[in-house]
Amino acid sequence: MVMVVLTQELQGLVQLFEARADQRRGAVLAFVGVTGGCGTSTCARAFSRLIAPNAARGVWLFDLDFYVNEQYKIFASPAANRVYGGIGAPLDPTLKMDPFWRVSLLSHTANKRENAHYMTLHQTGSHRLFVSRFRTEALRIGQDIHITRAPAYWQRMRDAIDLAVIDVPARDRSRSILRIAPDVDGVILVAEPQTHPRQLISLQREIEAAGGTCLGLVYNAPQAMPHAWPNLVSRQANR
Numbered sequence: 460m461v462m463v464v465l466t467q468e469l470q471g472l473v474q475l476f477e478a479r480a481d482q483r484r485g486a487v488l489a490f491v492g493v494t495g496g497c498g499t500s501t502c503a504r505a506f507s508r509l510i511a512p513n514a515a516r517g518v519w520l521f522d523l524d525f526y527v528n529e530q531y532k533i534f535a536s537p538a539a540n541r542v543y544g545g546i547g548a549p550l551d552p553t554l555k556m557d558p559f560w561r562v563s564l565l566s567h568t569a570n571k572r573e574n575a576h577y578m579t580l581h582q583t584g585s586h587r588l589f590v591s592r593f594r595t596e597a598l599r600i601g602q603d604i605h606i607t608r609a610p611a612y613w614q615r616m617r618d619a620i621d622l623a624v625i626d627v628p629a630r631d632r633s634r635s636i637l638r639i640a641p642d643v644d645g646v647i648l649v650a651e652p653q654t655h656p657r658q659l660i661s662l663q664r665e666i667e668a669a670g671g672t673c674l675g676l677v678y679n680a681p682q683a684m685p686h687a688w689p690n691l692v693s694r695q696a697n698r
Contacts, residue, residue: 469502472647472675473509476622485516485617487643488674491636492629492650493658498679499649500529503626511588514621518588519552519580521625523635525560525593525604530626534583534590544584552580552591554619559609559639560593563602577604606638613642630662640671648676 476486490506492499503520511518522530533539535546552558562577577597580589593604616623625643627636640646646666650659663673 469506469509469677472506472677476510477513485620485622487613487616487623487625489625489627489636489639489643489646490649490677491627491646491662493648493654493662494631494650495629497629497649497651497654499629500524500626502647502649502677502679503624504530504533507588507622507624510622510624511586514587516587516620518622518624519591519616519620520588521552521591521623522593523606523625523627523633523639526595528592528595530590531581531592534581534588539583542584543586543588547582547584547589549579549581549592550589552578552589554612554615556612556615557609558612559607559642561605561607562598563605606635608638608642610642630665636671637665637669640666640669643671645672645674647674649679650676652678654678 488506490499490503500522507518507520520530522528531546534543540546558578560578577594579592579594581592582589598604613623625639627633627639630636636646648659648662659676666673
């Protein structure tokens with residue numbers, strides 16, 4: 460596993476986030492690729508790493524590709540351990556709320572505790588960055604994982620931490636972004652330079668129709684810089 464550094468490419472977004480941050484309240488941002496393979500996970504991870512050192516209450520990185528857990532695997536790798544230290548013990552990320560994930564075929568009396576059993580959060584060494592892991596090994600035959608609206612959960616999270624970064628599977632693989640978008644403060648699109656503008660516009664319209672806000676676009680390529688951040692509002696007191 461390789462820890463790719465995108466400091467220069469994402470510095471513009473970091474500066475805008477920090478300039479507009481309300482220290483009294485956290486933010487929730489989602490990264491999603493227009494198509495698979497355009498480096499969304501790399502961008503979400505790099506942005507989280509850049510914000511975490513100055514985050515007094517921490518940054519939580521959620522990986523919604525539940526069956527792969529790429530973010531956790533990278534931070535648990537020997538290369539990352541040499542930089543950050545060992546991965547921490549499992550923590551409960553539910554904040555005693557109904558979370559944004561649901562496991563199918565639970566008992567009819569399924570509650571917060573049952574759903575919480577399937578996802579853990581881990582500190583990266585002694586740093587203020589925490590990464591999620593979905594416990595696929597706990598799933599029984601026939602069970603599946605679903606994303607659902609959870610505005611109260613995200614509201615509680617804004618009161619508890621500085622930033623939640625959500626790494627969402629690409630739209631051509633999943634509808635997860637359309638379920639998450641209404642609850643987050645904004646969505647950052649990730650694309651390759653050769654991505655057709657029609658694809659970008661189509662995804663933006665889908666997200667906005669679902670109740671979300673597109674904050675801007677990252678063209679993930681060598682020497683490419685983030686584009687179009689005029690709508691970046693990282694902390695919204697009325698959410």
